[in-house]
Amino acid sequence: MSRHHGPIVVLIVIALVGGLIYVAEKTKAPAMVPSEPLPGAILIAQQKNKMPFSESLKSAMPKAQAAKSASVFDMPQILIDQVVQRLSERRNDWAAFEKQTRAQVASLSYNDLMALAGKALDTEMAVRERDVAVYLLSLAGMPAHNALFEVVKTPVGNKAHVRGKSLQQSDDDSVKMRALVALDQLAVLNPNQLYKTMNLIRKSKASSSIKSSAMASLVGISKGSPGKLVVNLNQTVASAEAQ
Template identity: 50%
Template sequence: MSRYHEPLVYTITIAFVAGIILIAEKTKGPATGPVAIAAKVEAVQFSQSKTSSLLKPHAAKKGAVGFDPALVLLDQEVEGLYKGRRDWKQREPVVRAQMENLSMAELTTLAAKAVDTSANMSERQMSVYLLSLAGLRAHNALFDIVKTPFSAPKAAAAKMKFSQDEMSLRVRALQALDQMAFLNPAQLQKTMKIVMKSPASPQLKNYAQISLNGITHGQPGKLSHWLNQTVASAGDQ
């Protein structure tokens, strides 16, 4: 049996896993959007790298100064979050349509925002949520989030909170990738194998193994199902 078998994952505290979703619930915001089965099919050059492209310096983008469609959409949705919006489910079709108009570079902008530790946490969480609504086109952006390492501060008091926040963002991104297995199981099987061989944390590798097991046995979305069950169990305690 693989050393990344499912019982091992339970060494990751249930309270931590529940916190991934509870952060969104406390702010009345979304976690990750459900997969769009009727997502637009198009050619996507899937990343096969073990390292994140977000670690490389990017040249300044050309265009109107101060205007980035991805960041405009992000600001719009974060504002709704602050105003207490609750109709996330009803709003999804509108946001999906807006995400379809973003270029691959603009999707990468959202991924960069998600891993930017100097950014507001609500903006970072919303960036992952928006990418989860973009279908397979957001594969590489979400994949880069999962693969981007982080270094916790030395202060013990801040270290745990920082690590939990950073891990929750990456777990959300991995969960969104897990749901993409409904659309392209062969590719997502490769993706999860790469995560397991990448410098990602042991926890993320364990989660990738759960997703991979589901895909291999014809049960895509197994990680999302497991996370939902874990959170429900934590809520009952």
């Protein structure tokens, strides 16, 4: 190769390499650079997934049951069985167990919470299991509002052939009172909503004792001291260890 051709060849090679690099850059897939979602996008997603508070005395249970998860496992029943088993063991570490259970309840879906409400209302279940269903709902916080409201407001069918009617009524009132206490505790988090809820319960076909307690809750909320019903739901469930 002559001395004059050398620089020309070098320039041609550089041009070819540069062209190949340019083509490669234009045709390759865009880099997947992780980025944080915008705060506004998170808020919109949360609002779309947020279940509105029930403000009707009409039951929403059939609707919730029709939308059951296709999961093979009945997680609400698994959690009920877990708590009942723990109560039977009579150990002294309830606080640690409750912390673990609360974390499990936090992962339940809306339909799972409504399923717990259905179990609390099921008069064919043992009363301890019904109590535990309400206890689990009490651990869920505001997401369990609608489910707890269902427990309080839904009339329970007559199952006198299973147990004596008076005993059944006593059990039902006990379960509903537990649910009412749990709702009263939620008034600490959202007094405006729970004021509406307690007003609805007061106007419902609930027993006189439930209505009286709902009125007591209303008085506490109106005075700026919500969550003052005397029964401590968690301690009541935990006290079964000593029985």
